[in-house]
Amino acid sequence: MADHDLHEYSRALVTDVQALADAEGGSIPNTFTQRVHEILEEAGVVTDAALAYHYSRGLEIYGYGLPEDGSSLDLYTTDFSLTPLSSKLTKVESDRLFRRLFAFLGKHTAIRPNQEDNTDVYDMCTGVEKALSNVLKIRLFLLSNRVSTTSAPEPGEFEGIPVTYELWDLARLHRHETSGSIGEPIKVTFERPLPCLAAHSDEPNYSVVLTVIPGRQLAELYKEHRTRLLELNVRSFLQTRGAVNKGIRETLLNAPSRFLAYNNGVTATASDVDFENDEAGIPVAIRSMTGLQIVNGGQTTASLHHVLTRDKRDLAGVYVQMKLTIVDPAHLSEIVPRISQYSNTQNKVTLVDFSSNHEFHVAFERVSRSLWAPAANGSGQETRWFYERARGQYTDKSAEHETRAAQRKFKLITPTRQRFSKSDLATFVHSWEQLPYWVSRGAQKNFAHFMERIEKSDPVVDVQYCKRAIATALLFQAADRIARTHSAGSHKRLITTYTVARLSLATEKRIDLDRIWNEQGTTNALREALDELCPLIMETVISGGRHVSEWAKKPDCWDEVSRIPWTVPDALVSELTAEPFEIASPESTESDEAEAAVEDIPSEEWRALADWAREGRVLRPVDRQLAERVAQRLSQGRRVVGVQARQAIEVYEEALREGFHPASAVLDHETT
Incomplete structure (x- = not known):
């Protein structure tokens, strides 16, 4: 399936680049470079990337980036093929391309005198010389x-400046492009239709049928779809640790023909079912199901798979009863929790479990699980954060990898330290939102309050929301490590949540959560601030002869902590953002407004702005190029969206401040 997805992505990317190159009159490699620049800017990997192609003996470069904060000098080269899957990018090829790009660093001063003023290459040479x-x-x-067969070269240096290498091949681009994508609904077609008994229903939004499905077929469904089949389950398969699971396995091994009698079966939902009907139009068999989900009986399903694959039993004669509820997709979040709650008798299920299939958590799991976290500490290894929407999912996912080597790889990509549950998420977010007294009341009460706030605020769970929520996890973990060094002991969690909350209050939530995500960690200034603040928190929360656990649960404790005299250190002040981070940021609204604003400005005006900036050398090269692209897209009836729209409006406003007069500029442009 993954190979198929990559093939489709590759084909779509080539088609898209060819169409854009044709529409904009640019070269295909340059257009591809620009397309990737946009992907990487959306992902927060790069900023201010501009095109500038130059080729000479032993040297080739496609663009550069000079971030305003001076953090790095970025240089780009490109390898583009119209038939990308016909060959791999070898180590010999990638090393040669990197060498030719590196050569620009030593030769840029010799290149500039041979370039005309106001050209992209001239601007690049000038900018690089200044940056160095x-x-x-x-x-x-x-x-x-x-697809590359190798990794990027080891870091080096140029005139004492550290040099790192970034290889973005097809597979890596695909991972980032599909970040946050939603899986397709599961569709199952039965070669031999399943006989069924339909119950009459007057409800317009759901109906119920009873059927019996062969155990092997259910096991194979799990084998193909794994935990996607259990997305709406209140918990995932808890392995074979509980008595129920051991009993299921024992029956399957020793008395398979009695399984139907002994086992409660599974409860499932589907969004659509294709029936065979009798002469009276009454359903008598199921030909196919769309949107199939096991909402209760995940342990039964996974145990069948375990016996089929691990114990090598063919499950002949094993049948499982199924109660199938056909639910309108719009009513899933309303009906499924009740189905789970009222049918569940196997293990104790908590309030946190019963919220597993809430649409917020389903969305958070899907988006966060498809995110690739940037490599941290120069490791070069991108990782995933694992949101455990239902208990046992991490263990279940690890168990899918049957060899030790495969499990080691899973743990490398999805380390245990990056697994977090719904109650953990509530703790991280509430600490940031300055509600430490709720966190101190325990996982269940804190989570219940978290869900109340979710219901009221109805956040948009998109890639940005998930990244920032995970950033609060990284912040909390950093504070937790510091609390340990200060010997917070059994009160460490209370001290940690109050420390994060007090820091959030003091900084007005202006700690850069996007930076924490991009760096997968906290800065020295932030850690030093936490280290300075933690003892002050301990003195207020722990001392005074009060019962610490009860005192920490009271809003009065937070009132006292919030009044602790403490000034944000200058080193951290310099890192704060202009606006606060509320996690569920109104960026979508801002994007919509920016897109509308861009379209309100005629393409002729954008073209005039670009010419004005180029002739007067007023704006940065990257900004002039952006104005040109916006003009071209609008003239072709195409939209400018997302980050690019917001950046375009910033460029337009900057041009106005620098003396750009739209009416006269457009007139001059049309005259010439």
Whole structure:
């Protein structure tokens, strides 16, 4: 399936690049480079990337980036193929391309005198020369639409400046492009239709049928779809640790023909079912189901799979009863929790479990699980955060990898330290939202309050929301480590939540959560601030002869902590953002407004702005190029959306401040 997805992505990318190159009159490699620039900017990997192609003996470069904060100098080269899957990008090829890109660093001063003023290459040479005098690091990017057989070269240096290499091949681009995607509904077709008994229903939104499904077929469904089949289950398979699971396995091994009599079966939902009807139009058999989900009986399903694959039993003669509820998709979040709650008698299920299939958690799981976290600490290894929407999912997912090598790889990509549950999420977010007294009341009460707030605020669970929520996890973990060094002991969690809350209050929530996500960690200034603040929190929460656990649960405790005299250190002040982070940020609204604003400005005005900036050398090269692209897209009836729209409006406003007069500029442009 993954190979199929990559093939489809590759084909769509080539088609898209060809169409854009044709529409905009640019070269295909340049268009691909620009397309990847947009992907990486959306992902927060790069900023201010501009096109500038230059080729000479032993040298080739496609673009550069000079982030305003001076954090790095970025140089880009490109490998583009119209038939990308016909060959791999080898180590020999990638090393050669990186060498040719690196050569620009030593030759840019010799290139500039041969370029005309106001050209992209001239601007690039000028910008690079200036950057090399004070830049902290150099990043060399190789962008390719082929699959690489190797990793990027080891870091090096240029004139004492650290140089790192970034290889963005087809597979890596695909991972980032599909970040946050939603899976397709499961569709099952039965070669031999399942006989069924339909119950009459006057409800317009759901109906119920009873059927019996062969155990092997259910096991194979799980084998194919794994935990996707259990997305709406209140919990995932808890392995074979509980008595129920051991009993299921024992029956399957020793008395398979009695399984139907002994087992309660499964409760499932589907959004659509294709029936065979009798002469009276009454359903008598099920030909196919769409949107199939096991909402109760996940342990039965996974145990069948375990016996089929691990114990090598063919499950002949094993049948499982199924109560299938056909639910209108719009009513899933309303009906499924009740189905789970009222049919569940196997293990104790908590309030946190019963919220598993709430649409917020389903969305958070899907989006967060498809995110690739940037490599941290120079490791070069991208990882995933694992949101355990239902108990046992992490263990279940690990168990899917049957060899030790496969399990080690899973743990490398999805380390245990990056697993977090729904109650953990509530703890992280409430600490940031300055509700430490709720966190101190315990997981269940804190989670219940978290859900009340979710119901009221109805946040948009998109990629940005998940990244920022995970950033609060990284912040909480950093504070937790510091509380340990201060010997917070059994009160460590209370001290940690109050420390994060007090820091959030003092900084007005202006700690850069996006930076924490991008760096997968906290800065020195932030850790030093936490280290300074933690003892003050301990003194207020723990001392005074009060019962610490009860005192921490009271809003009065937070009132006292919030009044602790403490000033944010200057080092951290310099890192704070202009606006606070509320996690569920109104960025979508801002994007909509920016897109509308861009379209309100005629393409002729954008073209005039670009010409005005180029002739007067007023704006940065990257901004002039953006104005040109916006003009071209609008003239072709195409939209400018997302980050690009917001950046375009910023460029337009900057041009106005620098003296751009739209009416006269457009007139001059049309005259010439």
